[in-house]
Amino acid sequence: MLEQQLINGLTLGLIYALIAVGYTMVYGVIQLINFAHGEIYMLGAFFCVTFITAAGLPFYAAILMAILCCILCGILLDIIAYRPLRKAPRLAALITAIGMSIFLQNVALMIWGSRSRPFPQAALPPFFREKALVLGDVSLTWLQLFIFAVAIIMMIGLYLTINKTRIGTAMRALAQNKTAASLMGINVNYVISFTFALGSAMGAVAGILVSVYYNTLYPTMGYTAGVKAFAAAVLGGIGSVPGAMVGGVVLGVAETLGAGYVSSLYRDGVAYAVMIAVIIFRPSGILGKSVIDKA
Amino acid sequence: MNIGKSLVLLVVAAVLTYPLVPQSSDYIIHVMTLAMVYMILAMGLNIVPGFCGLLDLGYVGFYGIGAYTAGLLTIHYGLSFWVIVPLAALNGALWGALLGAPTLRLTGDYFAIVTFGFSELVVLFLTNEIWLTRGPLGLPGIQPITLNLTWLNDAWYFEFYDKTPNFYVVAILVGLVFFIMRRMEDSRLGRAWYAIREDPLAAASCGVNILNYKVIAFAISAAIGAVGGAFYARWSMFLSPDMFKFWESFLVLCMVVLGGLGNIKGALLGAVILVSLGEVLREVLSSLGLPPESRFMAYGLIMVLIMRFKPAGFFPAIASSGRSNPLLIDLQKRLAARNAPKEETRDAAT
Secondary structure (H helix, E strand, C coil): CHHHHHHHHHHHHHHHHHHHHHHHHHHHHHCCCCCCHHHHHHHHHHHHHHHHHCCCCCHHHHHHHHHHHHHHHHHHHHHHHHHHHCCCCHHHHHHHHHHHHHHHHHHHHHHHCCCCECCCHHHCCHHHHCEEEEECCEEEEHHHHHHHHHHHHHHHHHHHHHHHCHHHHHHHHHHHCHHHHHHCCCCHHHHHHHHHHHHHHHHHHHHHHHHHHHCCECCCHHHHHHHHHHHHHHHHCCCCHHHHHHHHHHHHHHHHHHHHHCCHHHHHHHHHHHHHHHHHHCCCCCCCCCCCCCC | CCHHHHHHHHHHHHHHHHHHCCCCCHHHHHHHHHHHHHHHHHHHHHHHHHHCCCCCCCHHHHHHHHHHHHHHHHHHHCCCHHHHHHHHHHHHHHHHHHHHHHHCCCCHHHHHHHHHHHHHHHHHHHHHCHHHHCHHHCECCCCCCEEECCCCCCCCEEECCCHHHHHHHHHHHHHHHHHHHHHHHCCHHHHHHHHHHHCHHHHHHCCCCHHHHHHHHHHHHHHHHHHHHHHHHHHHCCECHHHHCHHHHHHHHHHHHHHCCCCHHHHHHHHHHHHHHHHHHHHHHHHCCCCCHHHHHHHHHHHHHHHHHCCCCCCCHHHHHCCCCHHHHHHHHHHHHHHHHHHHHHHHHC
């Protein structure tokens, strides 16, 4: 059973990691907890399903369209809500982020209704639910393999973007020192928009993967997932991209094991408890370096 | 006494006598009572982000703790409301101190997130510990507030099923909390809080024990939240974990921010505005044929707009009181005095 739990936890953890990366990148660049990131994740799932059911697009095309829509939402979110507050106190920006989160969640409730809905199974490749690997009691479905592959490819892509490209260098420069970066001729707003776009794309993919994995999606799903991903980002060390990946995986595994061996009632509680404990005992996280608080 | 002040007193007097008018509407009394519950919450929350400059996203946790403390003590032990209020406040303060002591070393966003996690854990606890709280089924059958004056007259035993007596009970609580807040604001405690908010480093270098003052602030804030919860439990006579979700914290935070962080009167006004706005929005949006979710959507949007155009709220703390913080001025003088000799010695060395 343990091995099976580990595999399930790893699947969940990789998805958390994808969302956590979005939080951590934005935090690294503009020191803002983007509370509305969970809503982008939720929108990703809903856009995808809407493109399949209403527009009749095939699965992969719908994913691509959903990602594009989420990128647009992420950039708009930054431009409309956060950009005017760049120089405002951090409390103001944080409250704005919570306001946007509640706004978007309720817009989704109005558009798609409050009931949870299944993911249209007919659109999925038929082999997804079949077992790809069976080793004794442990089995791995094609869907889980697909999630592993997508998550890992996206992480590698992100790593290469951040470390090997010009725009990635600009992002890292901005995270270090915004003023110095702008003096070096970096277009700060452009880079921040790019960061939001990148994070939103990964959040959208995570939302789609989760709704396929659990075969359900609902407008408030962004809330819990957002909190857990944030916990993952904190766990790994907020602002650190590899940290968010590690934190996501650790949290996913911890949650699955906690639900399996302690109490399934407190499944969500594991994330909060881990988060509180990490913040108290090691605020810089597993891989984070201690940051000077700029509050 | 100036015109503004007498106008405010007039409005307060009018509101307080309203339930005695024979034609008064139960609905309006209900809304006013609700507004006063939120006044208590807003004043309590105001202490942490307003006076100390720390964002508390878990305030509803203490509200819930107070409410369930009151509900359970009523159902199982039949205690009187007047005994329960201090007990609930004590329990709230205890949890506030327990959460605050290890976490108040953290600054800014980290603290906000820990408090947020705490309130989520409270909701999970209330939902899952069915043996204690009946979980998602909720806690029905809480007795209304009673007033036992049989020691004066054998017939004077009252049960407040009516809206009017509850209105006056909460009005007394609001008055009490307001009085305490005003006394604290102008005390050593309040000045230390202001100093911490404006410049923690300067405050610490003047001998203010930052952590102690923050824990006190957090515990008092939690206690006031619990008092609000205790009244709410006995007033609504039913509790469920759903009532204490994050959304409530955000609503109270909106009130505090709208009124002006760190301004007690602002918190009161913020509560009145947002509760009545909620009622008005409910009417307007449903007459437009929009679903109830649109109300929360409007709240979120309003919050964003306030932050965009009035980040300090409508009644910013310093401007309204018409004076700068005396402690801060003192601090600045002392720091200036401390820095001055240093400059001289440096000059002498070069």
